[in-house]
Amino acid sequence: MEVQYWDSIENVSRNELKKLQLFRLKETVQRASASLFYRSVFKQHKLSADIIHSAEDLQRFPFTTRSDISSHYPFGLLSVDRCEVVRFHSSAGAYAPKKGIFYTKDDLSAWASLVARSFYATGMVSTDILQVMTDFGLHTTSHGCELGGEELGVLVIPAGNISMHRHIQLMKELGATVLYLPAGMLATLVDTFYELNMSPSVDTEVRQLIVGEDPIDQKEKERIENMLKIPIYRSYGILEINSPGMAIECEQQEGMHIWEDYYFVEIIDPEKLTPLPSGEWGELVITTLNQEGMPLIRYRTGDITRIIEEPCRCGRTHRRIDTITRRTDELFFIQGKALYPAQIAQTLQRVPEVGDNYVIYLETTDGNDQLTIEVEVVDNLYLDNYGKLECLTKNISSRIFEETKVLPKIKLVQNNHFSLHNEKYLKQVVDRRKKTE
Amino acid sequence: MEVQYWDSIENVSRNELKKLQLFRLKETVQRASASLFYRSVFKQHKLSADIIHSAEDLQRFPFTTRSDISSHYPFGLLSVDRCEVVRFHSSAGAYAPKKGIFYTKDDLSAWASLVARSFYATGMVSTDILQVMTDFGLHTTSHGCELGGEELGVLVIPAGNISMHRHIQLMKELGATVLYLPAGMLATLVDTFYELNMSPSVDTEVRQLIVGEDPIDQKEKERIENMLKIPIYRSYGILEINSPGMAIECEQQEGMHIWEDYYFVEIIDPEKLTPLPSGEWGELVITTLNQEGMPLIRYRTGDITRIIEEPCRCGRTHRRIDTITRRTDELFFIQGKALYPAQIAQTLQRVPEVGDNYVIYLETTDGNDQLTIEVEVVDNLYLDNYGKLECLTKNISSRIFEETKVLPKIKLVQNNHFSLHNEKYLKQVVDRRKKTE
Numbered sequence: 054m055e056v057q058y059w060d061s062i063e064n065v066s067r068n069e070l071k072k073l074q075l076f077r078l079k080e081t082v083q084r085a086s087a088s089l090f091y092r093s094v095f096k097q098h099k100l101s102a103d104i105i106h107s108a109e110d111l112q113r114f115p116f117t118t119r120s121d122i123s124s125h126y127p128f129g130l131l132s133v134d135r136c137e138v139v140r141f142h143s144s145a146g147a148y149a150p151k152k153g154i155f156y157t158k159d160d161l162s163a164w165a166s167l168v169a170r171s172f173y174a175t176g177m178v179s180t181d182i183l184q185v186m187t188d189f190g191l192h193t194t195s196h197g198c199e200l201g202g203e204e205l206g207v208l209v210i211p212a213g214n215i216s217m218h219r220h221i222q223l224m225k226e227l228g229a230t231v232l233y234l235p236a237g238m239l240a241t242l243v244d245t246f247y248e249l250n251m252s253p254s255v256d257t258e259v260r261q262l263i264v265g266e267d268p269i270d271q272k273e274k275e276r277i278e279n280m281l282k283i284p285i286y287r288s289y290g291i292l293e294i295n296s297p298g299m300a301i302e303c304e305q306q307e308g309m310h311i312w313e314d315y316y317f318v319e320i321i322d323p324e325k326l327t328p329l330p331s332g333e334w335g336e337l338v339i340t341t342l343n344q345e346g347m348p349l350i351r352y353r354t355g356d357i358t359r360i361i362e363e364p365c366r367c368g369r370t371h372r373r374i375d376t377i378t379r380r381t382d383e384l385f386f387i388q389g390k391a392l393y394p395a396q397i398a399q400t401l402q403r404v405p406e407v408g409d410n411y412v413i414y415l416e417t418t419d420g421n422d423q424l425t426i427e428v429e430v431v432d433n434l435y436l437d438n439y440g441k442l443e444c445l446t447k448n449i450s451s452r453i454f455e456e457t458k459v460l461p462k463i464k465l466v467q468n469n470h471f472s473l474h475n476e477k478y479l480k481q482v483v484d485r486r487k488k489t490e
Numbered sequence: 491m492e493v494q495y496w497d498s499i500e501n502v503s504r505n506e507l508k509k510l511q512l513f514r515l516k517e518t519v520q521r522a523s524a525s526l527f528y529r530s531v532f533k534q535h536k537l538s539a540d541i542i543h544s545a546e547d548l549q550r551f552p553f554t555t556r557s558d559i560s561s562h563y564p565f566g567l568l569s570v571d572r573c574e575v576v577r578f579h580s581s582a583g584a585y586a587p588k589k590g591i592f593y594t595k596d597d598l599s600a601w602a603s604l605v606a607r608s609f610y611a612t613g614m615v616s617t618d619i620l621q622v623m624t625d626f627g628l629h630t631t632s633h634g635c636e637l638g639g640e641e642l643g644v645l646v647i648p649a650g651n652i653s654m655h656r657h658i659q660l661m662k663e664l665g666a667t668v669l670y671l672p673a674g675m676l677a678t679l680v681d682t683f684y685e686l687n688m689s690p691s692v693d694t695e696v697r698q699l700i701v702g703e704d705p706i707d708q709k710e711k712e713r714i715e716n717m718l719k720i721p722i723y724r725s726y727g728i729l730e731i732n733s734p735g736m737a738i739e740c741e742q743q744e745g746m747h748i749w750e751d752y753y754f755v756e757i758i759d760p761e762k763l764t765p766l767p768s769g770e771w772g773e774l775v776i777t778t779l780n781q782e783g784m785p786l787i788r789y790r791t792g793d794i795t796r797i798i799e800e801p802c803r804c805g806r807t808h809r810r811i812d813t814i815t816r817r818t819d820e821l822f823f824i825q826g827k828a829l830y831p832a833q834i835a836q837t838l839q840r841v842p843e844v845g846d847n848y849v850i851y852l853e854t855t856d857g858n859d860q861l862t863i864e865v866e867v868v869d870n871l872y873l874d875n876y877g878k879l880e881c882l883t884k885n886i887s888s889r890i891f892e893e894t895k896v897l898p899k900i901k902l903v904q905n906n907h908f909s910l911h912n913e914k915y916l917k918q919v920v921d922r923r924k925k926t927e
Contacts, residue, residue, distance in 0.1 A: 127663055136617045139640045141647045141664060151663075158640065180573045189626025190650030199633075203576045203595065210578045213627030214651070216892045226564055226588075227578060443880075451897070455653045460891065 127153030168201020179206035244420030308373030564590030605638020616643030672703035681857030745810030
């Protein structure tokens with residue numbers, strides 16, 4: 054008989070799950086109180102693990118936000134001695150909001166088994182060959198895929214940041230059966246197959262895709278599935294907590310099971326910050342239940358979704374979350390990299406010849422996603438001198454490449470250009486990327 | 491009492507070590523005979539594990555070369571079932587010689603403990619904070635550092651491919667105590683500290699550097715050590731076999747201990763392919779003694795060194811290898827990336843406007859290593875049209891960036907330019923990088 058679940062916890066009764074959650078909630082609060090940040094928060098609000106008698110008691114604790122993590126960077130939320138953590142993760146850019154995320158050895162093992170469990174739920178098995186197409190480095194995604202894939206016993210190809218042509222060449226050579234990629238890379242994948250006159254379902258062994266990082270809605274997902282003739286499984290995670298490994302679509306593909314033995318889930322009104330009735334759309338708030346190095350209590354993810362309460366046909370008792378409809382933060386994804394507008398802004402500030410205003414355009418040219426930045430020059434004389442102009446655009450684009458590893462196209466516009474235009478585009482990211490169809 | 495060695499095998503008697511080697515040599519040949527490649531080689535030469543009664547009997551086996559790996563890419567040297575391997579590594583470029591390197595779960599554990607042993611030999615301990623500055627992805631180095639660092643229990647910062655400014659910012663923020671970087675990045679490190687008006691030994695917690703990848707000679711190493719006032723430990727490894735983790739300098743810093751329980755070492759004359767007397771300089775040939783997924787027999791590394799037979803003052807009984815004086819292959823390193831001239835060549839071939847000849851220059855401008863490629867245009871009229879020229883250089887540089895992730899400077903020269911010059915520079919890599927002094 055085929056084993057249906059990676060871990061027997063996946064179909065434990067909701068009652069058992071709730072008992073485990075309560076136990077681990079208390080444990081988590083206890084552990085968190087060892088960190089500088091939570092010790093001070095708990096003291097200020099007169100809170101401790103002792104006040105938790107039911108899951109509802111958690112609501113007496115304040116939310117933790119991204120800016121709490123940034124302003125206590127790097128070690129303020131660390132709940133164990135520095136010597137006990139073996140891995141640091143963060144956002145990659147020098148000017149991105151600073152985040153220090155720490156893992157103990159046990160956290161890494163737990164992460165590996167969560168990702169293995171997630172992958173297994175999509176139908177991956179140890180004979181699969183998994184090509185990891187996300188960039189390695191400070192961000193967690195690729196490392197998590199590698200850990201989890203190996204735990205599951207698949208052959209992992211840590212392809213990382215290579216061109217789409219090379220990705221396709223590799224998947225053909227090695228016979229990759231599963232690809233893990235950011236949803237934002239799907240369009241380039243489709244286009245490159247088209248350019249090569251190849252059909253992935255015929256010309257490769259790929260039989261499923263797992264997408265993470267940027268949100269993708271159901272309609273867009275189905276459109277790409279129909280084009281590729283390959284199913285796409287959505288996964289969910291955030292840098293701050295084991296991404297990937299938090300939630301994933303099972304073979305039923307009707308929402309993402311969020312692993313409730315590891316994550317306590319709340320949905321709140323993102324304006325009023327009050328709990329929302331079950332099933333309503335709101336901001337996802339997570340309390341980690343099993344992190345040692347850096348437990349988080351009521352962490353505001355910035356992601357909007359809803360809980361699906363109905364039991365899933367797969368038999369897993371862990372509830373599902375619906376499509377992530379938008380992120381409340383500014384992070385955007387291009388060419389498989391996660392970028393913050395602040396990285397662009399602060400890089401531009403170091404170039405005296407340009408003004409304060411800019412617009413970031415995400416565009417598709419020749420099937421490739423392109424980052425274009427419109428920047429005002431301080432001195433309009435620049436615009437008449439081709440040599441100077443050329444030199445300045447090169448200077449800016451190489452500084453931004455240095456910071457983001459994405460080579461942008463720079464468009465210089467005259468001083469006060471933006472004041473003539475609609476203010477609402479200023480310092481914003483305008484996503485004009487072609488939806489693949 | 492302080493534990494002096496990570497593993498008790500490090501100071502076992504030479505007799506014990508040789509017995510273990512003989513046992514593992516037979517085992518390795520036995521395992522290798524399960525691969526398509528070795529099965530056919532052994533059949534052709536009537537060889538088997540049974541003929542090995544002493545280490546000298548290994549000389550009856552033919553050498554394995556890089557081209558054997560390439561021409562049997564990807565699975566030809568795999569000695570276990572595909573389902574048993576969990577990790578694939580390779581060179582990153584689409585046009586680099588193809589190499590498929592495979593690891594079982596046990597190979598990864600063994601690799602982790604070899605790197606931990608290596609790091610420990612340099613004086614690293616679990617309280618250290620290790621910043622990994624090599625690029626992650628298909629190549630092994632960063633993954634090996636991560637595995638080994640975690641095994642040793644240090645805090646690993648998987649920094650990867652970020653700018654040197656960001657590296658320095660990170661090491662300050664986190665208090666990194668050890669940096670792992672390619673020797674080729676040392677000059678940029680020194681320059682960037684200088685530019686920032688910082689002294690690493692005063693303004694950071696860094697207390698040692700470990701360098702790998704490209705060779706560095708003793709004099710250059712000492713010069714940089716004196717500038718930084720921080721000791722540098724050399725390590726040695728090759729993509730094909732657990733790099734890093736093969737050999738490292740202990741705290742005595744008089745040559746790199748090569749772990750003889752995992753690697754059987756020969757030094758041969760690279761022209762005549764005959765064994766050289768002990769202590770003479772020649773090509774390093776390695777037989778793996780403990781690899782499961784892809785054992786290699788008499789593998790020609792292409793690296794020139796010599797064995798140091800004298801016992802080391804550290805008490806380790808594993809012999810040392812001397813400075814790697816040159817690599818016989820063409821691989822070069824720039825901006826922390828490993829590149830093959832073939833990647834450049836084959837990318838240029840896809841641009842109809844340029845000729846067959848080119849020269850690759852590695853230069854230092856403004857303290858940064860720069861890749862410059864001189865290319866002939868087919869039609870000299872190009873050189874008179876600034877717009878066309880601009881467009882063509884952009885096209886070439888973006889294609890090369892796409893392939894190598896290094897943004898080159900392209901210099902177009904007239905048709906037949908190279909025939910007027912010394913032929914010996916053609917299709918070669920000219921390294922004009924400033925040695926830091």
